[in-house]
Amino acid sequence: MIRFEMLLAVLIPAWSFAGVSVEEKVLVRDQGWQPVIRSEVLPDLETDQAFEGRYFKIVKGRSESAIAIRDSDPGIRLKAATVYYHLNRVRRFWVESLGSKFVEGMGKTTVRIEITNGFSDLAHFTNDRVDPEYNNAVTVPAGTPMAGVDGVPWGNEIWFRPMKRIRLKDLPESGLKGHGDWIARYIDGSIDTIREGVLSEFIRATVQKLFYPSMLTVPYPSVIFGSLGTLALTALIARSPATLDRLFMKKEYYLDTAMIPEIVTHEFAHLALSDHLDLSRSTPVSEGLADYFSASSTGNPDLAAGIKRYSNSVPKRGRNHEPYSSDYERLYFSNADFVLSVLWSVRELFPAIADRLILHASQGLSTRQSDIRHDLVRALLDACSKDCPDPRGDSFRLIRMLEKKGF
Amino acid sequence: MQYLGMVRRVKNRAIQSPANGGDFLPNRFSSSWKNRRRRLTRRADLYARFNAYQVILLSDVMKHLFDRMEAARARLIFVKQDREDSIDLSPMGQYYFARRLLLKEMQELNRSALFAGTPFDFEEIVTAALETGLINEKMLSEVLAIDDLWNPSVAPWEKISSYALRITGGSTVFLPPPFNVIGALAMVILESVVENPSRHRGQGRDGYDPF
Numbered sequence: 001m002i003r004f005e006m007l008l009a010v011l012i013p014a015w016s017f018a019g020v021s022v023e024e025k026v027l028v029r030d031q032g033w034q035p036v037i038r039s040e041v042l043p044d045l046e047t048d049q050a051f052e053g054r055y056f057k058i059v060k061g062r063s064e065s066a067i068a069i070r071d072s073d074p075g076i077r078l079k080a081a082t083v084y085y086h087l088n089r090v091r092r093f094w095v096e097s098l099g100s101k102f103v104e105g106m107g108k109t110t111v112r113i114e115i116t117n118g119f120s121d122l123a124h125f126t127n128d129r130v131d132p133e134y135n136n137a138v139t140v141p142a143g144t145p146m147a148g149v150d151g152v153p154w155g156n157e158i159w160f161r162p163m164k165r166i167r168l169k170d171l172p173e174s175g176l177k178g179h180g181d182w183i184a185r186y187i188d189g190s191i192d193t194i195r196e197g198v199l200s201e202f203i204r205a206t207v208q209k210l211f212y213p214s215m216l217t218v219p220y221p222s223v224i225f226g227s228l229g230t231l232a233l234t235a236l237i238a239r240s241p242a243t244l245d246r247l248f249m250k251k252e253y254y255l256d257t258a259m260i261p262e263i264v265t266h267e268f269a270h271l272a273l274s275d276h277l278d279l280s281r282s283t284p285v286s287e288g289l290a291d292y293f294s295a296s297s298t299g300n301p302d303l304a305a306g307i308k309r310y311s312n313s314v315p316k317r318g319r320n321h322e323p324y325s326s327d328y329e330r331l332y333f334s335n336a337d338f339v340l341s342v343l344w345s346v347r348e349l350f351p352a353i354a355d356r357l358i359l360h361a362s363q364g365l366s367t368r369q370s371d372i373r374h375d376l377v378r379a380l381l382d383a384c385s386k387d388c389p390d391p392r393g394d395s396f397r398l399i400r401m402l403e404k405k406g407f
Numbered sequence: 408m409q410y411l412g413m414v415r416r417v418k419n420r421a422i423q424s425p426a427n428g429g430d431f432l433p434n435r436f437s438s439s440w441k442n443r444r445r446r447l448t449r450r451a452d453l454y455a456r457f458n459a460y461q462v463i464l465l466s467d468v469m470k471h472l473f474d475r476m477e478a479a480r481a482r483l484i485f486v487k488q489d490r491e492d493s494i495d496l497s498p499m500g501q502y503y504f505a506r507r508l509l510l511k512e513m514q515e516l517n518r519s520a521l522f523a524g525t526p527f528d529f530e531e532i533v534t535a536a537l538e539t540g541l542i543n544e545k546m547l548s549e550v551l552a553i554d555d556l557w558n559p560s561v562a563p564w565e566k567i568s569s570y571a572l573r574i575t576g577g578s579t580v581f582l583p584p585p586f587n588v589i590g591a592l593a594m595v596i597l598e599s600v601v602e603n604p605s606r607h608r609g610q611g612r613d614g615y616d617p618f
Contacts, residue, residue: 377498385477392473393546399476399502400549407499 020045024081051080090265093297102275112159122146134164137257139270141279158267163256191234202227256310262303266294288339318344323406416459434544465535475505529554
């Protein structure tokens with residue numbers, strides 16, 4: 001016989017998280033992949049007062065309290081709602097489509113927006129006055145403050161920096177001479193060669209005029225005027241980049257990471273892969289995998305494209321024909337889209353099993369050691385030998401695709 | 408009866424090779440004409456020219472390729488007097504090396520007494536592999552591209568551009584100035600298009616990096 005107490009024992013845990021749904025304005029992509037702001041339901045909220053839900057808590061800066069849903073700043077509300085909405089959407093993708101037990105068992109994640117502090121693995125945050133950061137997002141690993149430092153242990157977190165419009169000419173060390181851009185550098189190099197040639201010709205003609213006047217084939221005044229004219233022209237050309245810059249080069253750089261859905265899902269992908277790809281650093285392989293799962297969750301191979309209001313940086317494209325180069329192994333190119341294009345090609349080859357295959361492949365990789373040419377390719381082939389319906393034939397197709405990608 | 412005996416021996420090998428999942432469905436490649444005038448399909452020509460053991464040997468050349476490609480690791484060892492220097496091949500390096508070894512095995516087998524008087528080419532190896540069930544029709548286009556290494560396929564546009572380059576090259580000599588400049592400019596443009604490295608990916612290359 002079912003007693004009332006037994007019934008309560010079953011129902012109370014279920015009731016304890018009934019989940020509140022609130023409608024808020026968020027930025028999403030419409031059918032044409034254009035960014036639009038519209039009302040969407042924010043699922044699994046604990047209350048209708050704050051952006052804190054079963055799986056994510058959205059906070060501002062270093063605070064530990066969730067942002068209020070009725071926050072006075074509409075920009076903050078929009079940002080928090082957008083981040084909350086897309087994180088929950090992509091979490092569902094990982095649990096339901098990819099069957100990730102790790103994501104399903106993940107506790108609540110703190111997500112910080114508008115945070116400018118650097119990350120310190122010894123103290124959680126660097127000092128507020130030290131090198132504030134803008135225009136990026138990062139997933140930070142869990143940690144404990146070192147002895148003697150105030151603070152509490154923290155879990156894996158996602159941080160979104162605020163946007164800041166930075167003028168390119170204000171950038172510190174660019175390493176370029178001239179007017180600080182590659183056009184000027186190229187022109188300067190060419191002009192140096194021309195100047196040396198003109199000078200040599202002038203010296204030759206002068207020596208001939210002084211010691212061997214009969215050998216001089218061109219009137220000496222012509223040599224002087226020709227040399228001066230060439231030097232004047234080269235000086236004019238050297239000044240041209242400053243004018244061309246104003247016409248052709250981007251003048252500023254900005255990136256509002258929290259307002260770009262693909263960046264939100266990219267950062268979550270780092271979290272979802274953190275059971276075997278630790279968060280200690282960005283590598284081409286780890287960034288490429290996060291890019292792929294972000295793109296796969298929407299089915300669109302382009303990341304951060306067509307969203308000029310919040311980003312003027314170059315988008316990442318899953319369909320590009322760049323061939324492999326060993327340069328892509330360098331950490332400097334961690335944010336290139338080459339690995340994304342390789343993985344997207346795998347998806348086009350095996351559309352039905354690509355996500356599982358790539359997830360399976362990623363489990364054989366490590367942040368510190370895996371490179372593209374050896375480890376990623378080997379992981380894909382090993383995963384295909386187990387997951388592909390025709391292991392031999394499909395592995396062969398994969399190899400041919402990699403060959404065309406320039407491996 | 409002799410023909411049936413030959414096919415039975417070859418097909419018995421197919422049963423032992425489970426990679427194909429026992430797929431004995433007809434495929435268009437084996438049924439396509441090798442010699443239309445003599446009404447010989449590739450399959451018929453194979454059995455006409457080779458006995459069962461030779462067909463199996465031809466198929467084994469392809470099998471060795473797969474075994475090498477599917478190996479967990481491939482390593483080059485340079486043995487010196489006092490030490491060894493070993494280099495692990497990358498997965499793609501392993502594939503390119505296995506492909507070169509296939510060419511080497513083909514050449515050695517062609518020279519051997521087993522095939523004296525009956526030379527074979529790569530397409531016959533592919534036909535033999537289909538007959539023994541080592542490969543199936545689904546992977547045929549990829550397998551046929553293996554010989555790109557020594558027999559690169561030339562796309563129709565490449566043939567056209569090759570003719571065009573020859574003609575424009577001649578025009579720079581025979582056209583009177585200043586019209587020969589047009590020929591020279593056309594050559595520069597054509598060469599920049601034809602010589603685009605990305606067009607040569609996977610075609611007759613020996614791999615970007617064997618290691």
